[in-house]
Amino acid sequence: MGRQRIGYFEDLQDPEHICSRCHMCELICTFHHHQVGNPKRSRIRLISLDKGVDVPVTCLNCEDAPCMNICPTGALYRPESDGMVTVKEDLCIGCAMCVNACPVGAITLDPVDGMAVKCDLCGGDPQCVDYCPANVLKLTDAERFARHRMRGFVKSLQASGEEG
Amino acid sequence: MRIFFHAERCMLCQSCVLACQMNSIGVSEVTEIPRDGRPLQRMAFIFSHGTPWVWRCQQCLSAPCVEACVTGSLRHGEEGNGVVHDRETCVGCGSCVLACPFDALTPDENDDRVTKCNLCPEEEIPPCVKACQSGALAYQDPRLFAQDKRKKFVRDQKVHRETD
Amino acid sequence: MSIFAGGYAGQILFVNLTDGSIQVKPLEREFALKYIGGRGFTSRILLDEVKPGIDPYCPDNVVVIAAGTLSGTPTPSSGRLVVAAKSPMTGGIGDANSGGYWSPELKYAGFDAIVIRGTSKDPVYLWIEDGRAELRPAQHLWGQNTTETRQLLKEETGDDDIHICAIGPAGENLVRYACVVTDEEGVGGRCGIGAVIGSKKLKAVVVRGSLDVRIADPERFKKTLEDYRKTLAGEVWTETLRRLGTPNLTAHRQSHGIWGAKNFQRATIEDYEPISGENFRKKFLMKPIGCMGCLVSCKRYSAVKDGPFAGIYTVGPEYETINALAAKPYITDPAIVLRAHYLCDEYGLDEQGVGSTVAMAMELYERGLLTKEQTDGQELVFGNSEALLYFIDKIAYRKGFGDLLAEGTKIMGERLNADYYAIHIKGLEVDATDPRKQVTRALTYAVSTRGACHLRGNPYIDEFIKPEEAEAYFGTAAVSELEALEGKGKMVAWSEDWVTISDQMGLCKFAWYRSRSFPMLIKRGLELAKEAFTSATGLPMTNEKLYECGERVYNVEKLFNVRQGIGREGDYPPARFFEEELTDGPAKGCKLDRKEYDRLLDDYYEARGWDKKTGEPTPEKLRSLGLE
Amino acid sequence: MKQTEEEGIKSPACGYGLMGLCCSSCLLGPCRISPFEGKSAKGLCGDNVDLMVAKNLLRLVAGETAGGLKDLSEAVQNLGALAVKQGARKRPGKAVLKGILEKYGFTSRVSVNRFAHYLLRESQKLLSPFSGPESPSPLLSSLYPEGAFPHVYRDSLLPDSLTSLIFDALGQEQNESSAVEAILRKCLKISMVKFISEELRRDIDYLTDGDQSSEMEKEALDVVQDLPPEPLPVVVFLVRDDDLPEEFMSRATKELRQRLKGIARLIPLNNMRGLPSIGRGFFRKWSLPVNGMSALAAVFSQSPASVLGALMCGFSVVSFPALPIHGSEVVERFFCKDLKEKLGSAYVHPRGGEVLPAILEFLGEKA
Known part of the structure; x- marks a missing residue:
């Protein structure tokens, strides 16, 4: 098992398996971490574009994580070699360098206490994955993701074969 | 609100630095620059591993400089907006310079005090951000900054998929 | 800090549009315990504030917007909002209910309810953020469709994470059944609250919040969540609702013969297949959509991909939409239904109001009680989809015959001496189902x-x-x-x-x-x-x-x-x-x-x-x- | 030449550009020498601030002029084809033709064909990159008579070959700091080239096509005619570039007229081209060169060459936008002080980019 992260798996052929914009992931994330309701503090954020495009975005758990590399105090670190980059809150000074560096915007400053917050996989049992009604959020790693893409590719081959 | 920097949009023109210097000596037009002006160094342009970076105070939320300051002339702004430096009470002891992980405080050449970026509270948008022609500098809430990044990420992803 | 340990934001916002004053009052514990929230708050406040016999469009009428108590907490499907005022349709209590994300956002912005009094001189919109509120000029938004309004507001504030509750041109022009549209998804349709808000020259209420909605007892709450999830999983129709949404109910109405079609002259639809839930799913569904924290997701995100109406992206249709815009005027082209639905959302019109009044006019026309001159030269017979689309436009801007249609069935019946064909109760059109x-x-x-x-x-x-x-x-x-x-x-x-x-x-x-x-x-x-x-x-x-x-x-x-x-x-x-x-x-x-x-x-x-x-x-x- | 034209005309958008420090001459990118770094500052190429500003200005002026020269050489080619075939396609109007002939020192009895041959020969000579310094060219000395433009002769600012000057300017590198002044003189020369080439082209076009733009010269002469018999001490000309929107100009004119009421006479001109004619007209009327009368031209133009050209016509010049020269003390001193001592007229630097205070300052000095 490689480095894990929360992946978004949609199936454009099956409407039930596309994010349904319910924001449950945000709600349950904030509830799990802060025991309140407030999606703005969530570590996973749902991005809605026009024409019904909704994609939840959270930490990609990069190998050479820019947030971790740029952190001046070492508040961002990997406790285990394969694990998630986590925030050591007593070291974080809220300088927002990580916010500046992260390529996907997965790390931000908490609007309430000002510390850097990012996905920590809820210690191995991610709540958003648990609660996602469309089952599009899954705990995944690079290998699994590759397999998913392969499966999609084979399916598309099949489909084109049938048509042909 | 803080100043964020998009390295990928920077055209290396350094207009931001010039604008900052002009602001520090109190002129708004380039034609008014006095020949013997001694601007404060509150912003600089550097290359780090080939990437441009606008060096300035990060306005940390739990800033080490504030903790280090012996006279209390460094304090947190209202509603968590930046770190405010009070010139009047500053004695130039340099404790903050030692504490700052970004080396963002510099001695004021005109007298024995330190100086730092104060986000130009008298202006609605800091002059450096206004001077930036390519949009590489952004004056934004960290939350919105991260949100914009996520949006860009999702958009890129979608475009990528559509052209697959 | 509110006096509540959780759930409530603990504040009510009072806005007087006449003098532009804004007050924040704390929510009292007794009041909360007695009326819980949402419709409880709106109804009680209206009872206290609205004098008997006033004109619904006068400055004395009060619009109350209240979030549900559990809105903003992670309780599933709890994001509903109640907008209420004295209704211009019934003259009695009028409230409209809408889902989506607006109501939780109001809680995050620190308010449980908004009470709006008076009438502004110039168009304004209300901006609410983290416990503060202000009225801002909305001259540039006045006259815009709801989508454009949202777009402009998002550009203006530079943040598209804001949530907007707006009226369309229909509300501005005091169409009696104008609705309020919250974000892309929600429509508080009934009772003409949009017209009351329009009469107050209030274009939109925009909220942005980042405050916490606290949970008093997280562990017990978590248990409830789990329990609810399990209960819902045991429910047979959850899956169906997710698959087909409320249009699923069309099958039930057809099989029981209670459609209320052709202005309640028919109870089934002959050519039912095209407007069935299955067909809408097959042809238009992009994905199901859920309101805040919804585990069911009955809303639809639909897109028309080909044909003359290609390029429509909209949230809907609901079962009510199909009834109002297909069954009542007896139109069975699903693309037309979606187009009409889209227009209603854009203009801020209650679909049921549009469908019922147009259907009634169609019946009157077929019975010879309306002439072609009166109907702007339109052949207003059942099944004429062009006439429906034509009049949606006219109703929203109150032009030509649309001016009369914009009054709703009750007043139209009175004016044309055709009370019998006005199918309403207390002035509000009878919706989806035939109760006979x-x-x-x-x-x-x-x-x-x-x-x-x-x-x-x-x-x-x-x-x-x-x-x-x-x-x-x-x-x-x-x-x-x-x-x-x-x-x-x-x-x-x-x-x-x-x-x-x-x-x-x-x-x-x-x-x-x-x-x-x-x-x-x-x-x-x-x-x-x-x-x-x-x-x-x-x-x-x-x-x-x-x-x-x-x-x-x-x-x-x-x-x-x-x-x-x-x-x-x-x-x-x-x-x-x-x-x-x-x-x-x-x-x-x-x-x-x-x-x-x-x-x-x-x-x-x-x-x-x-x-x-x-x-x-x-x-x-x-x-x-x-x-x- | 085309490329220079395209690159040269861009107006600066950033602060460095406004100061004339926006150097794009090497591929390593801009050095962005800060004006606060003083004299010691040197760019990647080794140039100091003064050289950089001067060279940038030269590049701007030359680039712009190159475009005009191209038009002139095309016009000369047309003229060549036509001169052989005798006469213009369309007969030029008599009054205007007379004016043109007089300008070049001919009497009106001379045949158009002969004049065309003369014009062709002389302008070809001027355009040739190999023509040596056999100055002054008879054509130039008729266009810029010594009486009306004495400074040009006194300081040998009259160009001899138009083309070689541009090639020279764009090709050569001069690294010694003493060369700053040489570069700036070249700037002035080149901007004269711009005026000369434009005027020549206009006249040729008139001969070949009956182009109406020569009528504009008449407008300039009318302006001179309208002036009172005694030379006024102070006249402000408001000169507009063709590219500027009408609305902007009329607003500026209105505002300036209001502010200058009772202080100075304000004469709006619709284009730059009339300036040499006005110089000649002044001389004809009062036998005085313009720079002897301390007239001010307020030039609203994006192009530095036009601004410097106006300077070479004998006017003191204030311009909007200001010339991009604030970055260098030496350059600024040359244009604002040295020139005044040498030519009698100079560039008036609009501090803060505001024209009105600069005009008032100029007037105050004179009054």
Whole structure:
């Protein structure tokens, strides 16, 4: 098992398996971490574009994580070699360098206490994955993701074969 | 609100630095620059591993400089907006310079005090951000900054998929 | 810091548009315990603030917007919002209910409710952020469609994470059934609240919040969440709703023959297949959409990909949409339905209002009571989709014949001397279903405080309740028999109080108050709702007290209506349901019987503890509910 | 030449550009020498601030002029084709033709064909990159008579070959700091080239096509005619570039007229081209060169060459936008002080980019 992260798996052929914009992931994330309701503090954020495009975005758990590399105090670190980059809150000074560096915007400053917050996989049992009604959020790693893409590719081959 | 920097949009023109210097000596037009002006160094342009970076105070939320300051002339702004430096009470002891992980405080050449970026509270948008022609500098809430990044990420992803 | 341990934001915003003053008042604990939230707050505040007999468009009318109590907490399907005012359609209490993400955002911005008084001179919009509010000029937004309004506001604020509740051109032009549109997804349709907001020159209410909505007892709350999830998983129709959404119900209406098509002249649709839920799914569905935290996701995101209307992206249609824009004007082209639905959303029109008035005009035209000159030269016959699309535009801007159509069926009936063909109750058009087959449904529609409405009660409890359960709850096993009238008044009263709870809590009726078995219904609608309420707010609550809160609010609304002069005579279905039999389909031959209905209404009043003659709540009843 | 034209005309958008420090001459990118770093600052190429500003200005002026020269050489080619075939396609109007002939020192009895041959020969000579310094060319000395433009002769600022000057300017590198002044003189020369080439082209076009733009010269002469018999001490000309929107100009004119009421006479001109004619007209009327009369031209133009050209016509010049020269003290001193001592007229630097205070300052000095 490689480095894990929360992946978004949609199936454009099956409407039930596309994010349904319910924001449950945000709600349950904030509830799990802060025991309140407030999606703005969530570590996973749902991005809605026009024409019904909704994609939840959270930490990609990069190998050479820019947030971790740029952190001046070492508040961002990997406790285990394969694990998630986590925030050591007593070291974080809220300088927002990580916010500046992260390529996907997965790390931000908490609007309430000002510390850097990012996905920590809820210690191995991610709540958003648990609660996602469309089952599009899954705990995944690079290998699994590759397999998913392969499966999609084979399916598309099949489909084109049938048509042909 | 803080100043964020998009390295990928920077055209290396350094207009931001010039604008900052002009602001520090109190002129708004380039034609008014006095020949013997001694601007404060509150912003600089550097290359780090080939990437441009606008060096300035990060306005940390739990800033080490504030903790280090012996006279209390460094304090947190209202509603968590930046770190405010009070010139009047500053004695130039340099404790903050030692504490700052970004080396963002510099001695004021005109007298024995330190100086730092104060986000130009008298202006609605800091002059450096206004001077930036390519949009590489952004004056934004960290939350919105991260949100914009996520949006860009999702958009890129979608475009990528559509052209697959 | 509010006095509440959680759930509530603890503040109410008072805005006076006439002088632009803005006040923030704390929410009192007693008030919250008595009226819970949502519709409870709106109804009570309206009762206190609105004087009898005022013109709904005058500055004295008050618009109250309230978030459900559980909105903003992670309670599933809790993001519902109530917008209320004295209705320009019924003259009584008018409230509109809308889902989406606006209501939680209001809580995150620090308010439980907004009370809007007065009338502004120039168009304004209300900006609310983290406990602060201000009125901003909206000259540039006035006249814009709802989508453009949202776009402009997002550009103006530089943040597209804001949530917007806006009216369209219809509301500005005081179309009597104008609605309020929240974000892309939600429409608070009924009762013409959009027109009242338009008369106040308020274009939109924009919220952005990042404050916490606290949970008093997180562990207990978490348990409730789990419990709810399990209960929902055991429900058969959850999957269907996710698959087909509310258009799923079209099959039920067709098979029972209760469509209300052709302005209630027909009960089934001959060419039903194209407008069935399955067909909408096959042809247009992009994905299901859920409101805040919804585990059911019954809303649809639809796109028209080809044909003359290609390029429409919209949230919908709902079952009501299909009824109003397909069955009533008898149009069976689904693309037309979506186009009309899209236009209604853009202009901020209540679809049911559009469908009903156009259908009524069509009937009048076919019967020769309207001439071609009067209808702008349009051949206004059933099935003419061009005329429907043509008049949606005209209604929104009140042009030509659209000016009359914009008044709704009641006034149109009066003006054209065709009251009989105006199918409304208290002025509000009868929505989706023909109640002639089921007298309890007719009663629910008729006694509903906001006018004909299918969401004010659950008249079909008798379809699945078991005799022993009926005995325990309503005192007679007869309630479980479909034909019997005994105990049905009590059942309707009970179900009304009981769905009122959902409007107070901000819970979705589909996710919490619809079920296939009675115990499940009680468990979700009462026990789990109570659990969620107590664990979130930390306030003491029991099943009985919660139920009483629902009853109290219903009585408050009745009191409001009585004060505005709506008595027993307002609680009758339109004459057509008594006079004409259904002529086709499985329910052929059904009609309402006046005697039977009177008896049922008496029953109902008795169960309610209201005066049988006037329909007024008796002083004893009010006292027992703590409403002196 | 095309490329220079395209690159040269861009107006600066950033602060460095406004100061004339926006150097794009090497591929390593801009050095962005800060004005606060003083004299010691040197760019990647080794140039100091003064050289950089001067060279940038030269590049701007030359680039712009190159475009005009191209038009002239095309016009000369047309003229060549036509001169052989005798006469213009369309007969030129008599009055205007007379004016043109007089300008070049011919009497009106001379045949158009002969004049065309003369014009062809002389302008070909001027355009040739190999023509040596056999100055002054008879054509130039008729266009810029010594009496009206004495400074040009005194300081040998009259160009001899038009083309070689541009090639020279764009090709050569001069690294010694003493060369700053040489570069700036070249700037002035080149901007004269711009005026000369434009005027020549106009006249040729008139001969070949009957182009109406020569009528504009008449407008300039009318202006001179309208002036009172005694030479006024102070006249402000408001000169507009063709590219500027009408609306902007009329607003500026209105505002300036209001502010200068009772202080100075304000004469709006619709284009730059009339300036040499006005110089000649002044001389004809009062036998005085313009720079002897301290007239001010307020030039509203994006192009530095036009601004410097106006300077070479004998006017003191204030311009909007200001010339991009604030970055260098030496350059600024040359244009504002040295020139005044040498030519009698100079560039008036609009501090803060505001024209009105600069005009008032100029007037105050004179009054």
